[in-house]
Amino acid sequence: MAEITLKSLAHTYSAAPRCDADYAIREMDHVWHQGGAYALLGPSGCGKSTLLNIISGLLEPSSGEVLFDGEVVNALPPEERNIAQVFQFPVIYDTMTVYDNLAFPLRNVKTPEARVHERVMEVADVLELTAQLKRKAKNLTADEKQKVSMGRGLVRDDVSAILFDEPLTVIDPQLKWKLRRKLKEIHQRFAITMVYVTHDQLEASTFADKIAVMYEGQVVQFGTPRELFETPNHTFVGYFIGSPGMNFLDVEARDGSVWAGDTRLEVGRGVHATILRADSSNVRLGIRPDFIEVHDEPLEGSMEARVEHAQDLGTYSIVYLSLGGVSLKARIEEDQKTPLETAWLRFPDERLGVYVDEYRVEIDHE
Numbered sequence: 001m002a003e004i005t006l007k008s009l010a011h012t013y014s015a016a017p018r019c020d021a022d023y024a025i026r027e028m029d030h031v032w033h034q035g036g037a038y039a040l041l042g043p044s045g046c047g048k049s050t051l052l053n054i055i056s057g058l059l060e061p062s063s064g065e066v067l068f069d070g071e072v073v074n075a076l077p078p079e080e081r082n083i084a085q086v087f088q089f090p091v092i093y094d095t096m097t098v099y100d101n102l103a104f105p106l107r108n109v110k111t112p113e114a115r116v117h118e119r120v121m122e123v124a125d126v127l128e129l130t131a132q133l134k135r136k137a138k139n140l141t142a143d144e145k146q147k148v149s150m151g152r153g154l155v156r157d158d159v160s161a162i163l164f165d166e167p168l169t170v171i172d173p174q175l176k177w178k179l180r181r182k183l184k185e186i187h188q189r190f191a192i193t194m195v196y197v198t199h200d201q202l203e204a205s206t207f208a209d210k211i212a213v214m215y216e217g218q219v220v221q222f223g224t225p226r227e228l229f230e231t232p233n234h235t236f237v238g239y240f241i242g243s244p245g246m247n248f249l250d251v252e253a254r255d256g257s258v259w260a261g262d263t264r265l266e267v268g269r270g271v272h273a274t275i276l277r278a279d280s281s282n283v284r285l286g287i288r289p290d291f292i293e294v295h296d297e298p299l300e301g302s303m304e305a306r307v308e309h310a311q312d313l314g315t316y317s318i319v320y321l322s323l324g325g326v327s328l329k330a331r332i333e334e335d336q337k338t339p340l341e342t343a344w345l346r347f348p349d350e351r352l353g354v355y356v357d358e359y360r361v362e363i364d365h366e
């Protein structure tokens with residue numbers, strides 16, 4: 001078991017890096033605490049696999065340190081790090097039985113056979129592989145093979161951490177959900193640090209207590225699924241989490257008001273003051289579609305918008321709006337009336353975020 005600390009870590013695949021964009025991992029610090037269930041979430045190419053491979057020792061970082069329980073492990077090869085890694089595609093021995101595949105990591109470290117049996121049976125039970133134990137791995141379905149691969153990661157109880165690199169990619173969608181629940185159950189039962197890489201927000205939030213969102217080689221936010229949803233620290237987190245993502249409006253403060261282009265916005269004094277003091281031309285106002293108030297009549301502090309169209313998604317609708325030419329999306333629950341042509345919008349102050357150079361800033365509450 002271990003706490004994994006990444007200190008001033010950076011990695012580039014380029015022999016002569018010239019700028020930030022040449023780094024797969026831009027300099028970062030991060031701590032994965034012992035026993036946590038974490039997800040590493042981000043789009044393709046943001047550096048997730050690179051980071052996992054650095055932790056497991058498959059890749060040596062260009063600079064910085066990896067520490068397990070405070071000890072620098074940069075020089076330790078993967079086999080001495082006690083890390084189990086489960087990859088996107090199953091890594092199993094086709095000619096061996098399922099039992100021998102699961103037993104392999106234990107026999108490799110000379111575990112007594114009675115203990116091997118105990119652990120194999122326990123892991124097979126959790127993964128519902130007991131009926132397949134005597135079968136040769138090559139005769140299994142893709143799903144079953146990946147379950148064996150996961151079982152090989154879980155079977156040792158002395159590992160510092162288990163790293164999952166998009167382990168459910170090859171799994172049938174119906175089974176995916178079930179396996180994610182299983183992993184969660186396993187995490188609770190064995191209390192091992194788990195880092196689960198995915199580009200799917202649903203997968204991340206059903207598995208993890210805390211999610212690290214990666215973007216362009218950096219962890220831009222590390223928080224609970226709720227924190228990422230309610231207070232995204234970075235515009236990318238706003239876009240990436242939630243469906244649809246957060247609305248962002250380019251804004252400026254002039255003539256005593258806040259404007260998005262030529263549209264005057266109704267916002268509170270704190271938001272206005274925050275935008276006024278922002279020392280940048282890149283200032284955005286963020287609000288989730290879920291938090292925009294949509295009314296079918298004018299109310300105090302509301303802004304008139306045109307309804308472009310609405311998408312009925314069963315229990316709710318997404319309404320596409322134009323607020324003086326600025327496009328917005330709002331979510332309307334099924335028990336609420338969807339305005340047909342004109343809507344009056346309100347942005348509740350406590351739901352607004354001000355983003356300067358893509359990062360959220362504190363709102364001045366005078």
Ligand SMILES: Nc1ncnc2c1ncn2[C@@H]1O[C@H](COP(=O)(O)OP(=O)(O)OP(=O)(O)O)[C@@H](O)[C@H]1O
Pocket residue numbers: 013024042043044045046047048049050051199
């Ligand atoms: N062996 C390599 N040599 C050169 N560049 C690489 C290598 N592996 C990854 N990269 C580059 O490093 C960046 C990060 O890649 P990485 O595979 O870590 O991202 P990822 O988030 O895991 O993506 P995916 O979800 O597609 O696996 C990308 O720009 C990728 O092209």
